[in-house]
Amino acid sequence: MEGLKHIPVMLNEAVNVLSVMPGRVYVDGTIGGGGFSEEILRRSSPGGFLIGIDRDADAVKNVQIELEKEFDRKRFKLFYSNFSKIDEIVKESGFKNVDGIILDLGISRIQLEGNRGFSFKEEGGLDMRMDKGDGLTAYDVVNRYPEKILADIIWRFGDERHSRKIARKIVESRKNKRIETPIELSKVIKKAIFKGSGKLRIDPATKTFMALRIFINKEYDSLIEFLGKLKDVLNIGGVIAILSFHSGEDRIVKNFFKNNPDFKSLSKKPILPEGEEVRFNPRSRSAKLRAFCHV
Numbered sequence: 001m002e003g004l005k006h007i008p009v010m011l012n013e014a015v016n017v018l019s020v021m022p023g024r025v026y027v028d029g030t031i032g033g034g035g036f037s038e039e040i041l042r043r044s045s046p047g048g049f050l051i052g053i054d055r056d057a058d059a060v061k062n063v064q065i066e067l068e069k070e071f072d073r074k075r076f077k078l079f080y081s082n083f084s085k086i087d088e089i090v091k092e093s094g095f096k097n098v099d100g101i102i103l104d105l106g107i108s109r110i111q112l113e114g115n116r117g118f119s120f121k122e123e124g125g126l127d128m129r130m131d132k133g134d135g136l137t138a139y140d141v142v143n144r145y146p147e148k149i150l151a152d153i154i155w156r157f158g159d160e161r162h163s164r165k166i167a168r169k170i171v172e173s174r175k176n177k178r179i180e181t182p183i184e185l186s187k188v189i190k191k192a193i194f195k196g197s198g199k200l201r202i203d204p205a206t207k208t209f210m211a212l213r214i215f216i217n218k219e220y221d222s223l224i225e226f227l228g229k230l231k232d233v234l235n236i237g238g239v240i241a242i243l244s245f246h247s248g249e250d251r252i253v254k255n256f257f258k259n260n261p262d263f264k265s266l267s268k269k270p271i272l273p274e275g276e277e278v279r280f281n282p283r284s285r286s287a288k289l290r291a292f293c294h295v
């Protein structure tokens, strides 16, 4: 969306932990608005190379234009792809291994506010695909899936304790009229679980929207596949840094590296954003950064 910028979360912490050095090769597996990619290119100059990946074609197109304004085109190559294909992408870029990899999981502000169905506050289609060319939309899932499967998705990926009530209400509501927009869906969810009294800490639709997004984009599958390939693409001494935004994806990361003899954690606890950043950028509130060195 023209004019909308993503504000990178924990930019300094994330790029610092990679210890970016001139002449080395780095992967930004989630280029989004290009904030991390730019910083890596700056710090790896002269001679450093960046491989950028995003499954959103618009993100790749826009970041290509932005990076070309500041950096030599020979210093980076961007791929419209899934970071789960990291092995093929590194090879196609002409390298055997890389010196650092960063993942900033989830969606960008450009996607969230781009009328693509991610935000429960917007009109527009119920899409929610990061890659507009791939797979089912939220419309398909919400209007066609059986109640039991819907409830399981909302429970498993959203940790939503009212999952059954929400699924029941969705099925009841779509019998009269298909659920076409995020606003319509969020009204159905609210009717299912909000009794109209008490103060809400988060919008009642938050967890269901997150669950649908994770399911539709097969986010956990991509992360697990990526982690399985990591030690073959990251040089010994190289660093992997992963920024996650909710407990489900953080659990996958934490469990993969726990007692893993190939990787050493670079901090005892996950690195969290500073108070100032949390005040200035609310999206950073739930961020957790974990970093590991390939040993």
Ligand SMILES: C[S@@+](CC[C@H](N)C(=O)[O-])C[C@H]1O[C@@H](n2cnc3c(N)ncnc32)[C@H](O)[C@@H]1O
Pocket (backbone or CB within 6 Å): 006, 007, 008, 009, 029, 030, 031, 032, 033, 034, 035, 036, 037, 053, 054, 055, 056, 059, 081, 082, 083, 084, 104, 105, 106, 107, 108, 109, 130, 222, 223
């Ligand atoms: C939070 S944003 C990244 C923001 C970026 N660090 C910046 O500074 O602008 C996440 C991006 O990752 C992309 N993404 C999420 N999962 C992906 C995957 N499995 N493969 C490739 N890209 C993915 C999304 O399309 C989105 O553009």
